[in-house]
Amino acid sequence: MRLQSSSQANRIITAVVGSTLLIVGVAMLALPGPGWIVIFFGLTILSAEFLWARLLLRRLKQAGQKASDMVSPSRAVNSESSKVR
Template identity: 35%
Template sequence: MDDTERDLERAEQEYFGPRFLARIHARLHQNPVTSILTKIVVTTVGVLVILAGVVMMVAPGPGILGLIFGLAILSTEWRWADRWLDAARDAAHRAAEKAREMDPVVRRKRVAVLAMTALLVGLLVYAVIDAHGWPHFAVEGWDWVQGLSGVVPELPGMPR
C-alpha cells in the first residue's frame, strides 16, 4: 500500500460527514490548495443556506429545514456543525410533533395567513417592477450591485 492510499484511508476514517462522500472528501483534502478551497466553498454555501433558513423563520418558508440543511453542509467540514446539526434535528422533531398536536382549525388559519402573506409579497414585487419597468429596473439594480464592488462584470451589450 503506497502513501497515497494510506492517506486516503486515514482521511476516510477521520471524516465525520455522510460515508458516501468520504472518498471525494479525502481526495479534495489531499492537496493543500484544494483543501482550503473546499473549506471556503463549503463554509460559504453552508452559511448562505443557514442565512436563508433564518430569513425563512420570519418569512414564509421552511426555516428549520433551511437551518438543518445549512448545518448538514457545514458538518462535512466542521465538527462543531455536526454537533449543532444533532440539536437542530431534535428541535425539528419537537416542532413536527407540536404541529401534529395543533388544533386543525388553528392550523388552517395559519396556512391561510401564510398563503395571503405570500400573495401580498408577490403582488408587491409585481407592483414595484411594473412601476419601474422591468428592463430599466433590472439594469438599475445591476448598476447598483456594480457600485458595491468593482469585481462585478458589466452586463453584456450594455454601454458604460
C-alpha cells in the same frame, strides 16, 4: 489571496454555501418559506467541515425526535415493542 490547495478551496466553498443557507433559513423563520428545512440543509453542509455544526445538527435531530415522540407517542411505543421481538 492565493489558495494553497484544492482542499482549502473546498473548505471555503463549503463554508460559504453552508453559511448562506443557514442565514437564509433563519430569515425564512420570519419570512414565508421552509426555514427549518433550509437551516437543516445549511447545518448538514457545514457539518462536513466544522465540529460546532455537527454538534448543533445532532441537537436539532434529537429535539425533532423528542417533538415527534410527544406528538405521536404510540409510534414510539410501537417501534420500541417491535425491537423487542
